[in-house]
Amino acid sequence: MNIFSRIFRKAKPPEGETERAEILGGGNSFSAWNGDAYANDIYRGAVDAIARNVAKLKGSHVIRYADHDRTEGDCKINRLLQIEPNPYMSAFDMLYKLATHYFLYNNAFAFLQKDEQGRLVGVYPLNAVHIDFVTDAAGALYCDFLFSGGKSVVLPYADVIHLRRNFNSNDLLGDRNEALEPALQLAHTQNEGIISAINSGATLRGILKRTQLANVEKLKDIQENFIKDYLTISNNGGIAVIDNASEYIPLDNKPYTIDEKQLQAVKTKIYDYLGISEAIVNSSYDENQWAAFYESTIEPLAVQFSLEFTRKIFNERERAFGNSILFESGRLQFSSNATKVNLIKELMPYGLLTINQALEILNLPSVEDGEKRLQTLNVVSADEAHKYQMAKAGAEPKKGAAGNERN
Structure with missing residues (x-):
């Protein structure tokens, strides 16, 4: 059984004939075209x-109860999301691939492989070259995936993770990256200009003018001999000796150089489009x-991951x-040590952190009995404070209007 058959062997195709989905806004198909943006070094970096930072997100199945208590869910789902979503990649690889497709195509797809009981058994990112959205007789939505090898498969949209960026004109798909094309073309032109400037500086150095007539073959021999004798590294003295039959006229080549501000402006346009700064790129x-960066780029994508995986893995009742x-x-792993220490000093007295949680913030290993919470005696719960105040008020004698004590 090949990889393709293994991934989609339990996929349920639509029953009966299908027709192209009627979308209110925009088309009903997707093509994985990005204008070769990934070939640009600035964009790829x-x-x-x-993607490297998105891939460090930790996916977990959690259960929240009505009283806001939270507990860990199915350990099998957690292993899929945190270690090995499928036999061919790690959880890091899966998230990296989805994030890369998300910013390249503004659409990222993954297939949720489930068993006969509907339980999740695998997550596979899909890199299709073309996708058509179709519906069956009952109106259920399907994705008709066409891959680069020519194979195709029809999957229920309910079993497909679909992440969208620039989600505007189409009801199902994120818009393309046409807005970025001028910046990418400008970056390409700059690279070509730099290469051309370097090449032009190493081509024509001077003119060897003959004051006497000579045929073409003799001129070529004179040129080759002059270059060999005087324009190579072996001419350590740097002096050329010629007779009165020739005259050497040097050319002062000043190749055009691109201003650093212009190069930086193009970088900034690309970085701003992706919501990232140069400091993040070069660490x-x-x-x-x-x-x-986390709040503006990573966190929104983490929310998208959470909502999409939740609604596609679990049914409405679950x-x-x-x-x-x-x-x-x-x-906090990217905060300075001073920030981490100050945070622990502020939160620990209130019992908001366990010992192991404080150690984790400091990137230290956990200890035995580290789930205990430490709290200063200067801080008590509101109920205990109320009891204390009421007890103190009952112990004091009450005074009359004239200030006399009364029983």
């Missing part, structure tokens, strides 16, 4: 920086820059009982 960020998928990351 930015997308890679985002020179501080904790404030990281916090801004969601009503508090089942959900949560993708989260330890944001």
